[in-house]
Amino acid sequence: MGTLVTSREIGQASVNAIRRELSDFANFLPPYRLMSLSGGGGRRQIIHLNDAAPHGDKARGAALLAGRFTLGGETLGVSPGESVWATPAPSRAFAERLHAFEWLPDMLAVREDTAREAALVLIDDWLGWFGIWNSFAWSPAILARRLKVWLQLLPLLDGGDDRRARDTRLKSMVRQTLRLRRALTLLPATAERVDAAITLMMAATCLSLPARIRAAGERQLVADLKAQVLADGGHVSRAPINSARILAALVQLDALANAQNLSLNGEIHRAMDRLAGGVRFFRMGPKGLASFHGGGEGSTRLIEMAMRGREKVKPFNVAPHSGYHRAEAGGSVVILDAAGPAKGAYGLDAHASALSFEFAPPGGRLIVNCGWNDDQPASWREAVRATAAHSALTLEETSSARLIRPGWKRALLGERFEKGPDPVRARRNEEDVGVWLESSHDGYREEFGVGIRRRLFLAVDGGDLRGEDGIYRPVEDGPPDDPEKLLRFAIRFHLHPGVKASLSRDSLSALLVLPNGDGWRFRTDGGPVRLERSVYLAGGSTPVRSTQLVIAGEAESYGGGDRPPNRVRWAFQRLGRVGGA
Secondary structure (H helix, E strand, O other): OEEOOOHHHHHHHHHHHHHHHHHHHHHHOHHHHHHHOOOOOOOOOOOOOOOOOOOOOHHHHHHHHOOEEEEOOEEEEOOOOOOHHHOOOOOHHHHHHHHHOOOHHHHHOOOOHHHHHHHHHHHHHHHHHHOOOOOOOOOHHHHHHHHHHHHHOHHHHOOOOOHHHHHHHHHHHHHHHHHHHHHHHHOOOOHHHHHHHHHHHHHHHHOOOOHHHHHHHHHHHHHHHHHHEOOOOOEOOOOHHHHHHHHHHHHHHHHHHHHOOOOOOHHHHHHHHHHHHHHHHHEOOOOOEOOOOOOOOOOHHHHHHHOOOOOOOOOOOEEOOOOEEEEEEOOEEEEEEOOOOOOHHHHOOOOOOOOOEEEEOOOOOOEEOOOOOOOOOHHHHHHHOOHHHOOOEEEOOEOOOEEOOOOHHHHHHOOOEEEEOOOEEEEEEEEOOEEEEEEEEOOOHHHHOOEEEEEEEEEOOOOEEEEEEEEEOOHHHOOOOOOOOEEEEEEEEEEOOOOEEEEOOOOOEEEEEOOOOEEEEEEEOOOOEEEEEEEEOOOOOOOEEEEEEEEEEEEEOOOOOOOOOOEEEEEEEEEEEOOOO
């Protein structure tokens, strides 16, 4: 097990925290704001983005118009005549989403004049409350997200009969752009800063600001793309969704640059080419991405936007820099997580998911991880990062990676992992009969003295997925202090909510039926199988109840992982059509 937090990171995080405090203090002073955020007066040429308005949810929009703001699993009711901006938010996370305005497309999805009028009222009301300065509402992360939404909806903000209100909105967008330029380096070096740099470049272009502002955003973007976009197209956070989001944003930036006859740094286009390969790698069939490390399936529109013009990108089956293996046969796809959590700030959303996998036959997703998306209640966040929330083996109900404990270190560094499996080894063998994947990790070695090994085989027709999980004592460690000690383990297979499961009478197998009626048989030699409750959070909605298959047992602390009880074999085999779609 490796250490994921260093004293250097603690020192750098302390410096960054001081810089943010000094920035907030300086901006609190009117003379500094006058100097640093000036330049928003007067009318200027406004450039609207083409086909940029994000698609919203009409049902959510109707609720917003009725005064019910549901963000991140929490709801705030606002009575007629009251201002949502004057109403205390139920949590900090709720307030962040509220001030980011990412709910605005939902309201506009209602597509009525009343919705447009209500949206402008909320924007103008926000400007009345927070348009001058507020350290929370104008913090770099929230500001960047809000400015991105406002740019995508620029025809709305630049419209209306009240010219004074229109000018006030545009002036505020200019001031927010100037603030973002100065505060860009205050953001952590994550995908969030990549998106903020893209937003800065687009804002400078759309608002006809001096070229030096766009150039500043491009310099930061190029530096972050080099550091964060890996050679195989994955993002350094190891979250597939981040590759898709960054690529979609870059596609929009590229379209704007082409429309305005502006050239982009060559590194941006090279990063787009790499990202397209990564998104192709992580697709689970025709829809959605694999759900790993804080990312969900992603919307179909997001993926289509990201892959626009790049649908024929050359496929590959190993992402060595991102730490994943892919096996594809007969329309079935398996993706195996073959690395530990990302280190440093890149791992703020990482999961303890080493050796977990997702499996999608042609009929739809079958085996998944619980996953995550930003619309879920914060109370679920830590639980779904645990190994037990993934289709993997857990030992003694603990995770293969350890989060920083609550205290000053977590407050400073965020909720990242302090220790995790290192190294995680993986190899593959492709034969005429199918693909073999094998991986192992030492995430339990420090505490329990054993390693974990997983082997997968996907047959050439895609209708037979077999696996073997082993718990072994490394030879170089010698005998344990107590050779008779037994270690409790559980192997979990989380089923997609659309899958119906029923156990056989002997509980050694289960029948699984996909939504299209395709049947699969699960079998194991590891003893009785249990059906237990699970939950699915990767679909972009509220948590959805699902089911998991669980094989539980006790392993020897001195076993080699090549025979029972330290070895468990299992298989998913296609039966054909057994039910109605």
